[in-house]
Amino acid sequence: MIIDFRTVFGTGENRVDVDYDLDLSDLDYYGFHPITKPAKVTGSVTESAGVLRLKVSVSLLYSAPCDRCATEVSRQMDFEFSHVLVNEISGDDNDELILLDDMKLDLDELLRTDVILSLPTKFLCRDDCKGICQTCGADLNKGACGCSTEKIDPRLEALKQLL
Ligand SMILES: [Zn+2]
Ligand SMILES: [Zn+2]
Structure with missing residues (x-):
């Protein structure tokens, strides 16, 4: 217009x-x-x-x-x-x-x-x-998928070692 x-x-x-x-x-x-x-x-x-x-x-x-x-x-x-x-x-x-x-x-x-x-x-x-599981792709809003949630971000792990 x-x-x-x-x-x-x-x-x-x-x-x-x-x-x-x-x-x-x-x-x-x-x-x-x-x-x-x-x-x-x-x-x-x-x-x-x-x-x-x-x-x-x-x-x-x-x-x-x-x-x-x-x-x-x-x-x-x-x-x-x-x-x-x-x-x-x-x-x-x-x-x-x-x-x-x-x-x-x-x-x-x-x-x-x-x-x-x-x-x-x-x-x-x-x-x-809750997003989707990075491992199996399940919609986490519909419940846990059973994959391990203990996955640690390698960058965080590296940082932890520095500290
Ligand atoms: Zn969503
Ligand atoms: Zn999963």
Whole structure:
């Protein structure tokens, strides 16, 4: 969705409401496409004394394998993003300031970046996921597999000898 503020605010309006579905199914995150259903975007851009402020909520369903046990999990996530939109950047650049291209904003592109930066870098099916056994590959959430748990990390062992 591209918003052309010259058309919108040229008519004396000082608010644009945004309410649409954003397709992020091709968004690549660490080799996965975790957002298969369209994300819901709601919010507005308001103009006050020449300053444009964007405030939107993005609600999406994130589906990815658990980092420990590889079970596929879907989780509802809601994000809030706000930016100040400017025609030129004078002085300090910062993340909150978004430079408009000829008074136009490519909202999809902006939100795509915002969403990527907000997605979890660590994703677990549950906080205490036990993961899978390194030896036999059993899902340890479903019970112990019987392999020895006495395995000692060789790096730790080396450290112990140093101490
Ligand atoms: Zn898990
Ligand atoms: Zn095992």
